[in-house]
Amino acid sequence: MTSINFNIRLDSRLKERAFSVIESYGLTPSQAIKLFLNQIADTKSVPLSFDHHADTPNAVTRLAMLEAIENRKNGKNLKGYTNMDQMMKDILQEQE
Template identity: 35%
Template structure:
């Protein structure tokens, strides 16, 4: 069997965590990636569900606030510059 190299750039922390996991499972990074590729070929696609992470409550609330601000800008104070925002905050403190 002829082999080929694959070069992949990943976050250093992700690589370290994955290596730890695979070592605990008795696998090398190369064997784990080979398992993934074989599974993808066998499944004729990604061998797991690919979904967006659900938004947490804070993010959903911020998006709703953004929609409200965009729909009714007249209800919100606007600033011409960051400096004027800071002055306003300093005056209110």
């Protein structure tokens, strides 16, 4: 896959405000833009929501989700659970 550089002009205040939010999710600006463009390409729509009250994962959860996706792509065997009790038993055993 060939990579290209993509330059955009931004107002310095917009850059400061936007990059601060991006970094609060644990992402670099480059990663955020790639995620945005991949979403557009995959869904053939622009992923914008104007509902500020929607539940969204925090930075830690987003990173865990990205890690899980990468693990699955790389064939790592991840354990799943069908009920909360079994999951909690395993978590408590790991802490001992």
